[in-house]
Amino acid sequence: MGEVLVQPSSNSTLKIAVFPGDGIGPEVMDPCIVLLEDLAASLDGLSFDFTSLPAGADHFRATGEALPEASVAAAAGADAILLGAMGDPAVRYPDGREIAPQVDLRERFALFAGVRPIVTYPGMRVPLADPRAQHLDVVLIREQTEGLFAGRDTGTVTGDTAQDTLTITRAASERLFDFAFDLARKRRAAGRAGEVTCVDKANIFRSFAFFRGVFDAQARHFPDVVARHAYVDAAALKLVTQPWAFDVMVTENLLGDILSDMGAGLMGGMGMAPSADIGPDHAVFQPCHGTAPDIAGTGRANPTAMFLSAAMMLDWLAERHEAPAAATAGRLLDGAVRAAFAGGDLHPFEQGGSDGVAAVTDAVRRALERQPVATSGT
Secondary structure (H helix, E strand, O other), rough: OOOOOOOOOOOEEEEEEEEOOOOOOHHHHHHHHHHHHHHHHHOOOEEEEEEOOOOOOOHHHHHHHOOOHHHHHHHOOEEEEEEEEEHHHHHHHHOOOOOOOOHHHHHHHHOOEOOOEEOOOOOOOOOOOOOOOOOOHHHHHEEEOOEHHHHOOOOOOEEEEEOOOOOOOOOHHHHHHHHHHHHHHHHHHHHOOOOEEEEEEEOOHHHHHHHHHHHHHHHHHOOOEEEEEEEHHHHHHHHHHHHHOEEEEOOOOOHHHHOOOOOOOHHHOOOOEEEEOOOOOEEEEEEOOOOOOOOOOOOOOHHHHHHHHHHHHHHHHHHHHHOOOHHHHHHHHHHHHHHOOOOOOOOEEEEEEEOOOHHHHHHHHHHHHHHOOOOOOO
């Protein structure tokens, strides 16, 4: 299917397409919308128009359609797309693959850069004992339009042999690396190291040697940014022993899929890990976790990643639409999450505690109410 072109809103109200999804998706989405509405009510120059759209495993079970064209069209007309979680291991296509509309959205909207922050705050329960693990600020960027995922619909099984194809192109790699280097520049301006590490397996596979060669060529256009290399196995080792050594990491689709979950582990669990899928004209913001059908309806889900994904959306909207009120809202929401965990008393279920959706939401909302509210002009 072809790429869907953006149709930006024509007024100051930001149009947000909402995919609540399946399982715990709606449970973490609902309080997130409430927080966003609270922010809009407290800030001049910020308002939202939320439209909830059907898609996912439950919709497929009911209609035979995982991602309706009407939902895609509505999302194309929005300023940003906010997604809870979609899919269910028990609901699959006839060939055995799981329903994955979020991957379909990446392809439809050319969301080539999967941005996965690996960020920790004081007070969060993290697995590494080193004090530096409490102050991580790393970004993993995963290419999302090709790699091994590009062959997900074309793999073959013949007799006793199964085969999938890994595809890497110069054009897709160049735009990915430009995105990574540009982000490193922005991070350096904000006080970070401003370095980019290309993660690959160039010592074994020709495709990854090609990937690294394109990285080196693009690095020459950014002489002020330090460019490094790491084989994926060495990078995985370093992520669990000294993750603070990285700044911006950039890698292929499948490798990024695996390493991003490792990054979530460093943050204390999937419920802590936000993400953004960025393309030329569209962006989807969603927690890294899945639908967790085993705990759906119990109130045990951790909405933190959903809140942080919304904060990323606000930052992107601010830059995209030159909307300072959205930038202020993003800082306030991120700051409220930090403040909620700062005392060390908030312990989500996934970390062995007893705090679920309601407790985490209440803590973040109280922290948000305590923060001084700046207007959009400051």
